[in-house]
Each structure stands twice: as structure tokens, then as C-alpha cells.
Amino acid sequence: EIARRYGINSSMYLFGVGDHGGGPTRRDILAKMELDKRPALPNLIFSSSEDFYNEALKEKTDYPVVKDELNPIFEGCYTTHSDIKKANREGENLLLTAEASATLASIYGYSYPHSSLKEAWEKVCFNQFHDIFDGSAIHSSYEYSGKLAQEVKESTERIIENSLTSLSSHIKTERKNKKALPLTVFNQLGWLRDDLVAVEMPQEAFSSFHLIDEKDNLVPFQIEGKKLVFVARKVPAFGYKTYWMVEGEKTPFSEAKLLINKERKNGKCRLSSPGRVFY
Known part of the structure; x- marks a missing residue:
């Protein structure tokens, strides 16, 4: 099929542990060695994507240029659920502002809120899981993620307000x-x-x-x-x-x-x- 559609004799197949590919298992290696014994099958090589592309360019260079979405399942992941993407950016910015404010205030005796900031970062990072962040998770997932994002907003704004209030008391x-x-x-x-x-x-x-x-x-x-x-x-x-x-x-x-x-x-x-x- 590759030869018919693209005019080249090489193809690449991703395999390994995990739903997105990973390192080959002992079973994968043994299966490859067994397939090599069958003369009717193509020659299998453990290699890299870079080697495949270099080999493909040796056979031809006039490949068609594809500029549109190729993913047949998760189309529009850059724009789907823009609310969670916006919440992520706001959460990251609020956390950086909260950390800076609390650090400055701590110079004058303000108690740095380690645990609150750690908890808020964990919630932001949880919402960065790829199925949540790209917009392909189920609807109930976003109800939970939205709740986490709101908790981050409330927590960081409270830290910012408290730390700047403390810092302001030392400003003439x-x-x-x-x-x-x-x-x-x-x-x-x-x-x-x-x-x-x-x-x-x-x-x-x-x-x-x-x-x-x-x-x-x-x-x-x-x-x-x-x-x-x-x-x-x-x-x-x-x-x-x-x-x-x-x-x-x-x-x-x-x-x-x-x-x-x-x-x-x-x-x-x-x-x-x-x-x-x-x-």
C-alpha cells in the first residue's frame, strides 16, 4: 500500500509498551526475530524515525505537502474546550504572581504558604493531562477540571491579597x-x-x-x-x-x-x- 500510494519501498511502524508507543518488550523482539525467518515478508529493522525519513528521501523528494488536519479522531484539539486552556494559562500566571508576592512579603516576616502553593500547582498540573488539556476528555471530566481551576484561582488570589497587604504595611x-x-x-x-x-x-x-x-x-x-x-x-x-x-x-x-x-x-x-x- 505504501509503495502504491507514495512510490517508496520503505514504511515505518511504531510499537512498544503503552498506548502511545514505548520501548520494545522481550516479546516484541522475539516476534521480530521470528518474522525475519519468513522469506515472503519484508525485511524488518529496529531503527529510528530519522533513519526512515532519510531512507525515504533517497527514493524520492517530490512528496505532496499536507497543510491541513490529519488526525481523524481528535480534530480541533488546539481549539476544543478553550475554557480549560484559558484556565490553565490564568492559573500558571496567578501562581507565578502569588509566588513572587509571597516571597517579597516573606522578607518582612510574612509566612510563606508552601502547602497552599504546592496544592494549587498540583491542580494546575493535573489539568494539563493530555486528554483533559487538548479537549478530548468526556464531559464530566471538565466539570471536575473546572472546579479545580476555580479553586486555584481563589487560592492564589487570596495569597496575593494577603501577601501584598502584609507587604504594604511596611511601605511608607x-x-x-x-x-x-x-x-x-x-x-x-x-x-x-x-x-x-x-x-x-x-x-x-x-x-x-x-x-x-x-x-x-x-x-x-x-x-x-x-x-x-x-x-x-x-x-x-x-x-x-x-x-x-x-x-x-x-x-x-x-x-x-x-x-x-x-x-x-x-x-x-x-x-x-x-x-x-x-x-
């Missing part, structure tokens, strides 16, 4: 203006960082205020719903930077002109700096 935020409200931005990544910050407006926030950094520079901001949004700049690696809300005239902020205007065959997209997307 007093200003000459005693009424100024401090906002501390943490960077749990290992490099100097500029990024967008969105926080719930404090209940004690002023009706009119401006935002300043540690050098009293005015920081532009927006109010989106009930959230204060601004760009925190040059926040140290595994560190923090504090901003203050000061009662008084609002920080000047003007609507920027259109920054990006992209057109594709299936539509247009316009993006302005305040973060608004127009289709």
Missing part, C-alpha cells in the same frame, strides 16, 4: 498632605515595567483630585465606570511604586488623536489612545 506612604490617598502599584515581574493600571475607586476618594508620583509629577488618568485608570511607568522589577490622589484640580488629560487605523479585507479597526476600539 505618608506625605506632607496628610489627606493624600496612596495607591501602591506592585510589579511581580523580573524587569522594569510600564503598564496600565485599573483599580476600583476608593470609597474615600475626592470628588475632584489629581494624581501624582513620588516626585510630585502629575500623572494623567481616566475614570472608566468605577475604576481609576492610568499608566504606571518605570515600576522596579519585583518592586513597587506609590502614587497619591490629592484633592484639588483634576490632572490635565486631553483626548489624543487617532493612533492606529488598520484596514483588512474583512473589515476596519480604529484604535485611539484612551483605549477605545471602533469597528
